[in-house]
Amino acid sequence: MDIAGFESEWDLLTSGEKMMFQKCIRVLLKKTFIVYEKNEEEKKEYFFVSKHSDVFSRYLSPIGYDVLVDRDNKVIMLQNTVSAGESSKMQINRCNLSLADSIVLCILFTIYSDRVRRGSLAESIIISITDLRFQFEKYKVQDRFDKKGDLSESIKKLERYSIIEMNGKLGDADAKIKIFPSIQFALKTEEFHRFAKQAEERMFTKDLQKKDIDLENEDGEDFDDTYE
Numbered sequence: 001m002d003i004a005g006f007e008s009e010w011d012l013l014t015s016g017e018k019m020m021f022q023k024c025i026r027v028l029l030k031k032t033f034i035v036y037e038k039n040e041e042e043k044k045e046y047f048f049v050s051k052h053s054d055v056f057s058r059y060l061s062p063i064g065y066d067v068l069v070d071r072d073n074k075v076i077m078l079q080n081t082v083s084a085g086e087s088s089k090m091q092i093n094r095c096n097l098s099l100a101d102s103i104v105l106c107i108l109f110t111i112y113s114d115r116v117r118r119g120s121l122a123e124s125i126i127i128s129i130t131d132l133r134f135q136f137e138k139y140k141v142q143d144r145f146d147k148k149g150d151l152s153e154s155i156k157k158l159e160r161y162s163i164i165e166m167n168g169k170l171g172d173a174d175a176k177i178k179i180f181p182s183i184q185f186a187l188k189t190e191e192f193h194r195f196a197k198q199a200e201e202r203m204f205t206k207d208l209q210k211k212d213i214d215l216e217n218e219d220g221e222d223f224d225d226t227y228e
Contacts, residue, residue: 006059009058010055020045028067031162033075033161033163034046035076066079067079098154101158103136103141104155104158105163108158108177108179112125112184125179126176126177128177129170129175161182163179163182164179
């Protein structure tokens with residue numbers, strides 16, 4: 001822990017830079033991410049933390065954090081440095097997601113990854129609510145969002161951590177969701193693969209159920225047309 005090193009660097013900052021440092025620390029502790037493309041204010045914060053990343057890391061080290069600067073994606077992330085063998089209580093920047101939150105996050109990640117593979121990094125990745133609901137149907141998870149407010153709450157939570165940005169109201173036909181590059185760091189690879197496996201199994205089961213219904217219909221037998 002290099003406290004003396006931090007103090008000497010801190011003394012070199014101007015009063016304005018010290019205020020900016022304090023602001024960025026609060027932003028990182030609250031939201032985990034600073035995303036360059038989000039708005040003009042976050043652009044300033046991104047450049048400041050990038051320039052002084054060593055100072056931030058030295059300051060945060062005693063409480064188990066480091067600052068990761070991804071210059072390719074222009075994302076800054078508050079990273080937990082507590083090892084797996086240490087108390088999980090120390091890992092306070094981990095956010096527990098509901099099942100609905102996890103589904104939305106995974107589906108947005110698949111959309112983002114697909115756009116990146118197609119070379120869409122030159123422009124912001126923006127989708128419509130209709131696009132999102134289409135993906136719900138594709139992965140057979142639309143029933144998870146039957147209750148009013150479930151999707152809205154999930155979107156608000158992901159917005160809170162600068163993973164996405166909602167433009168417009170959820171019920172508006174022209175409402176859009178902007179997906180930020182920070183989504184790449186919000187989801188562990190094994191978590192996404194687990195979702196993909198479960199979604200694939202769910203799709204296979206539903207397809208079999210639908211096939212059984214179609215066969216019964218072809219045989220002229222009665223069936224419940226509300227069956228799902």
